[in-house]
Amino acid sequence: MEMSPFLGGEEMSKKKEIDDRFKKFGTVSFTSVTKVNDFIDFLEKGKVMGTRCQACGMVFFPPRADCYHCLSRNVEWFEVSGKGKLVSYSKLKYAPVGFEGDLPYSIALLDYGDYKIFGRLAGDIPDDEVNLGMEMKTVVNKLPNGQLNYVFEKA
Amino acid sequence: MEKVAIIGVGQSAFVRGYPGSIRELAFEGFKEAVENAKVSVGDIDASIICSAPEYDKQRSPSGVLAEYLGLIPQPTCYLESLCSSTSMGLRMAYSLVKSGLHDVVAVLGFQKMSEISSAESQERMGRGADIQWESPFGTMMPAYYAMFAKAHMEKYGTTLDDMALVRVKAATYGPIYEKALFRKPVTLEMFTDPNHFMAGPVASPLRAGDCCANADGSSCLIVASEEKAKALSKKPVWIRGLGAASASVNMAGRDLFTGLAVARQASEQAYKMAGVTPKDIDVAEVHDCFTISEIMAYEDLGFAKPGEGRDLVKSKETYKEGNIPVNVDGGLLSKGHPIGATGGSQIRTIVLQLRGDAGEMQGKDPEIGLVHNIGGVGLYGNVTILGR
Numbered sequence: 001m002e003m004s005p006f007l008g009g010e011e012m013s014k015k016k017e018i019d020d021r022f023k024k025f026g027t028v029s030f031t032s033v034t035k036v037n038d039f040i041d042f043l044e045k046g047k048v049m050g051t052r053c054q055a056c057g058m059v060f061f062p063p064r065a066d067c068y069h070c071l072s073r074n075v076e077w078f079e080v081s082g083k084g085k086l087v088s089y090s091k092l093k094y095a096p097v098g099f100e101g102d103l104p105y106s107i108a109l110l111d112y113g114d115y116k117i118f119g120r121l122a123g124d125i126p127d128d129e130v131n132l133g134m135e136m137k138t139v140v141n142k143l144p145n146g147q148l149n150y151v152f153e154k155a
Numbered sequence: 156m157e158k159v160a161i162i163g164v165g166q167s168a169f170v171r172g173y174p175g176s177i178r179e180l181a182f183e184g185f186k187e188a189v190e191n192a193k194v195s196v197g198d199i200d201a202s203i204i205c206s207a208p209e210y211d212k213q214r215s216p217s218g219v220l221a222e223y224l225g226l227i228p229q230p231t232c233y234l235e236s237l238c239s240s241t242s243m244g245l246r247m248a249y250s251l252v253k254s255g256l257h258d259v260v261a262v263l264g265f266q267k268m269s270e271i272s273s274a275e276s277q278e279r280m281g282r283g284a285d286i287q288w289e290s291p292f293g294t295m296m297p298a299y300y301a302m303f304a305k306a307h308m309e310k311y312g313t314t315l316d317d318m319a320l321v322r323v324k325a326a327t328y329g330p331i332y333e334k335a336l337f338r339k340p341v342t343l344e345m346f347t348d349p350n351h352f353m354a355g356p357v358a359s360p361l362r363a364g365d366c367c368a369n370a371d372g373s374s375c376l377i378v379a380s381e382e383k384a385k386a387l388s389k390k391p392v393w394i395r396g397l398g399a400a401s402a403s404v405n406m407a408g409r410d411l412f413t414g415l416a417v418a419r420q421a422s423e424q425a426y427k428m429a430g431v432t433p434k435d436i437d438v439a440e441v442h443d444c445f446t447i448s449e450i451m452a453y454e455d456l457g458f459a460k461p462g463e464g465r466d467l468v469k470s471k472e473t474y475k476e477g478n479i480p481v482n483v484d485g486g487l488l489s490k491g492h493p494i495g496a497t498g499g500s501q502i503r504t505i506v507l508q509l510r511g512d513a514g515e516m517q518g519k520d521p522e523i524g525l526v527h528n529i530g531g532v533g534l535y536g537n538v539t540i541l542g543r
Contacts, residue, residue: 026290026291026292027292028293030286061407087302087412089302089305090305091359092357092358094295094357095274096294097277098293100274107292107294107299108302109407116406117407118288118292118406119292132305132306
């Protein structure tokens with residue numbers, strides 16, 4: 001069927017730029033477009049960032065574009081810094097499809113007080129040096145397939 | 156106050172590789188429930204179809220299943236809350252009946268997990284968590300629950316053996332329940348034998364024996380108004396308490412890692428609605444997707460104080476002969492866990508117990524039973540209290 005110019009044919013033929021930066025997040029990303037795509041640019045600069053609501057001051061990690069507390073859309077970025085405490089972790093011996101090449105790896109949760117961060121432990125920490133409650137820091141990590149994530153290192 | 160009853164229950168055998176399609180699988184649980192209720196299909200005036208999406212290819216399964224089960228042109232819809240879908244379905248059926256919109260509603264849960272590989276299924280389950288911020292790290296259900304196990308061990312001194320004993324209990328009943336997937340006995344020694352598959356590491360500290368297995372299965376509950384129940388059923392079981400809650404999908408939004416907040420909230424609501432306390436519960440089904448889950452459930456439901464859940468298994472209080480028998484059908488650990496069918500199976504077991512129809516699994520004349528059914532990693536929680 002020929003596209004009529006009156007039905008938006010001309011408009012549709014123009015290729016729209018899609019900001020799909022988020023597809024770079026993690027070994028396999030399941031999201032490509034998000035309002036917080038700048039998170040990826042920050043990762044590329046070595047920074048892990050959360051967001052803070054400019055209206056009410058709520059702090060979010062993972063970063064959000066919208067504040068559920070006061071419904072404001074005015075959020076600003078802040079850099080995750082300092083140390084968090086290891087809440088818990090688990091070392092995987094099996095992986096879901098797409099992650100087999102990363103095995104073995106440990107998923108983990110750090111508590112920074114105002115917020116918590118879910119991620120992975122750095123791969124080079126010996127098992128017997130991982131203890132709940134230990135202080136760790138969050139650092140950007142480049143994966144072998146060129147993707148980006150962040151991991152927790154001993155502080 | 157108008158009461159609402161369950162008048163019929165059914166489930167398929169829970170198996171690996173069901174030799175049929177999802178509509179045929181659904182028919183198994185449905186047929187048993189309708190026959191159990193001694194109603195005709197035409198008595199059912201609405202259906203709620205429950206499963207977790209993406210294990211089979213059918214989009215909008217409610218229409219297809221309703222047609223196959225002879226439930227058209229009555230209204231039908233699809234409902235999901237992952238592993239607690241059928242408990243949520245029962246909650247919705249309760250409100251449809253209580254409101255007077257319908258008199259008899261079928262809640263049908265199904266899952267055919269064998270259409271995809273185990274690794275694919277781990278990926279699907281991992282995507283039942285936060286796909287934007289967690290799944291890219293390579294998450295899967297056993298690893299999430301393992302984080303709770305680790306935290307529980309650290310805070311309360313719960314041991315690997317304590318967790319293994321939950322599996323040993325489950326395997327006491329698997330062999331006597333003909334619909335269970337795993338029907339062999341399990342011993343503590345299997346967990347300490349590095350060559351035994353039970354001891355194989357999955358996600359530290361959880362071992363293969365700590366995890367339930369994927370399965371194919373269906374379950375069905377026939378829910379009726381008080382008037383219909385009294386007219387149609389000799390032994391209606393009444394819905395006395397319903398509780399439901401949700402939590403942050405990302406672990407970063409949680410505060411509790413030694414229990415599930417949704418289970419505490421849902422049970423508080425259900426106890427209040429039923430006007431009972433944990434001490435009044437005569438028999439229970441809890442969501443033992445992993446061994447640690449059952450220990451946490453005891454504590455979240457108030458059967459034990461926080462940190463003392465393990466003692467109930469050690470002292471055999473939750474065995475059939477104990478004070479509060481739990482999962483005497485073998486639980487998810489023995490039955491297998493066909494996600495969308497699981498809650499209906501748990502509810503079926505309690506209904507049979509309250510009616511005195513549980514055969515070899517039957518406990519001592521229970522009057523009040525409880526079902527604890529969790530979706531995702533404590534993302535959704537449903538607690539249902541039933542009574543004679």
